[in-house]
Amino acid sequence: xxxxxxxxxxxxxxxxxxxxERENQEVLFYVDVDYNKRVGEGIVPKVDDxxxxxxWADLIICDDENQGDWIEVLDRQGKxxxxxxxxxxxxxxxxxxxxxxxxxLGLSQYIIPYWKFxxxxxxxxxxxxxxxxxxxxxxxxxxxxxxKIGEREDGKDLIWFIKYLKxxxxxxxxxxxxxxxxxxxxxxxxxxxxxRFLRPLEICFEHKxxxxxxxxxNVGEAGSLxxxxxxxxxxxxxxxxxxxxxxxxxxxxxxxxxxxxDEDNIWILEFVPRLGIPATYLYDELxxxxxxxxxxxxxxxxxxxMPLELSKFVIGVKVDIEPIPDIxxxxxxxxxxxxxxFFDFEIDKxxxxxxxRKENEQYYLTGxxxxxxxxxxxxxxxxxxxxxAYEIVDKVYCPFNITYNPEIGDKYIFIEEFLKDKxxx
Numbered sequence: 001x002x003x004x005x006x007x008x009x010x011x012x013x014x015x016x017x018x019x020x021e022r023e024n025q026e027v028l029f030y031v032d033v034d035y036n037k038r039v040g041e042g043i044v045p046k047v048d049d050x051x052x053x054x055x056w057a058d059l060i061i062c063d064d065e066n067q068g069d070w071i072e073v074l075d076r077q078g079k080x081x082x083x084x085x086x087x088x089x090x091x092x093x094x095x096x097x098x099x100x101x102x103x104x105l106g107l108s109q110y111i112i113p114y115w116k117f118x119x120x121x122x123x124x125x126x127x128x129x130x131x132x133x134x135x136x137x138x139x140x141x142x143x144x145x146x147x148k149i150g151e152r153e154d155g156k157d158l159i160w161f162i163k164y165l166k167x168x169x170x171x172x173x174x175x176x177x178x179x180x181x182x183x184x185x186x187x188x189x190x191x192x193x194x195x196r197f198l199r200p201l202e203i204c205f206e207h208k209x210x211x212x213x214x215x216x217x218n219v220g221e222a223g224s225l226x227x228x229x230x231x232x233x234x235x236x237x238x239x240x241x242x243x244x245x246x247x248x249x250x251x252x253x254x255x256x257x258x259x260x261x262d263e264d265n266i267w268i269l270e271f272v273p274r275l276g277i278p279a280t281y282l283y284d285e286l287x288x289x290x291x292x293x294x295x296x297x298x299x300x301x302x303x304x305x306m307p308l309e310l311s312k313f314v315i316g317v318k319v320d321i322e323p324i325p326d327i328x329x330x331x332x333x334x335x336x337x338x339x340x341x342f343f344d345f346e347i348d349k350x351x352x353x354x355x356x357r358k359e360n361e362q363y364y365l366t367g368x369x370x371x372x373x374x375x376x377x378x379x380x381x382x383x384x385x386x387x388x389a390y391e392i393v394d395k396v397y398c399p400f401n402i403t404y405n406p407e408i409g410d411k412y413i414f415i416e417e418f419l420k421d422k423x424x425x
Contacts, residue, residue, distance in 0.1 A: 194247070
C-alpha cells in the first residue's frame with residue numbers, strides 16, 4: 001500500500017516508521033511547520049510538498065485538527081483519507097461553538113457554568129465582583145494552550161494572569177471564565193468509521209503537567225494511562241448522542257472527550273476529535289491488526305469493530321528536554337536543538353520518536369519543541385505497565401537534562417473502585 005502522511009508538527013513520525021519498517025508499506029512523510037521541517041530525516045522517506053503525491057497515495061493520513069478543509073476536499077474527490085474534518089477542528093478550537101453544539105444535542109446539563117468576555121478588563125472586573133476559583137479558556141483564534149486554572153479561591157492569581165496577558169496578547173480578546181469543578185479527571189474515546197462508533201472504547205487518564213504532583217508547565221499531554229472497555233457511562237451519555245452528527249459530516253477517526261466526575265455529575269472539559277499524541281501510540285500495545293490496515297479500513301468504513309485487546313493497561317510517558325540558559329541573552333532560557341540523543345535499546349515497539357532525525361546511525365533532537373519521544377509499557381496491572389514504561393525512560397540519554405512526569409497512572413490505583421461504582425469502567 002502507498003501511504004502519504006501529512007503531519008502538522010511531525011507528531012506522526014513513529015506511525016510512518018512503523019508502517020514502513022514493520023508493515024512493509026511504501027510511506028512518504030511531510031511536515032508542515034518550518035521550525036520542525038527536519039523531523040524524520042534519515043528515519044523515513046520525506047517529501048517537500050505533500051500535494052504533489054495525492055494521486056500517488058492509496059491512503060492519506062493527517063494528524064492535526066486544522067487540516068479539515070483539505071481533508072473534506074480529498075474525501076469529495078474519492079480519495080481514501082484519514083483525518084479530522086472541519087467540524088472536528090471547530091469543536092476542539094472554538095469553545096463557544098462547542099457549547100452551542102452541546103445545547104443542540106441536549107447535553108447542556110454536562111456543561112460547566114461559564115461566562116463569556118470580549119476583553120480582559122471585563123473578566124478582571126467579573127472576578128473582583130464574584131470572587132471564586134475559575135478556569136481561563138480562550139476561544140476562536142487563540143490556541144487552547146493558553147488555558148489557565150486558577151488556584152486561589154478569591155481569584156487573585158487569575159486576575160494577575162489576565163493582567164499579564166494584556167501586555168502580550170494580540171488581536172481580539174475572546175475568552176471564557178469557567179467555574180472550577182473538583183472531581184476526578186477521566187476521558188473516553190471511541191473511533192468513528194464515517195457511519196458509526198466502534199467498540200471497544202478507550203478509557204484514558206491523561207496527565208497534562210511535566211512534573212509530579214501537578215507541577216511544571218502544561219504541555220497538553222505529558223503522558224497517559226489507557227485501557228480498552230466494552231462500555232462506559234461517559235460514552236453512553238456524552239459521545240453516543242454525537243453519532244448522527246458525525247455521520248452527516250463524514251467524520252472519521254478518534255473522538256475523545258475529557259471530563260471531570262464528581263458525586264453528582266459528569267462535567268465536560270474538552271473534546272479532542274483527532275489523533276491524540278502521545279496517547280495514540282499506546283494503541284500499539286492493544287491493536288490486533290496492523291496500523292495500516294486499521295487506518296485504511298476505518299477510512300473506508302470496512303471496520304465495524306475496533307480490534308483491541310481487553311484487560312490490559314498501557315502507560316505512555318512523554319520524554320522531553322529541559323530548557324537551558326541562553327548563552328547569548330541573559331535571563332533567557334531556550335530549548336537546545338540539534339543535539340545527540342542516545343538510546344540503550346533499539347527503537348521499535350516500546351519507544352516512539354518525537355522531534356528526532358537520524359544521521360550516520362546517530363539520533364539528533366531537532367526543531368523547537370524539545371520533544372524526544374514517548375516511552376510505552378503495558379501489563380495486566382497498572383504497576384506492571386508503569387515498571388516497563390519507566391524502565392525505557394531510564395535508558396534515554398542526552399547531553400542535557402531530560403524531563404518527564406514520574407507518576408503517570410498513579411491516580412488510577414486510588415480511584416478504581418469509585419469508577420466501577422459510577423459505571424465508568
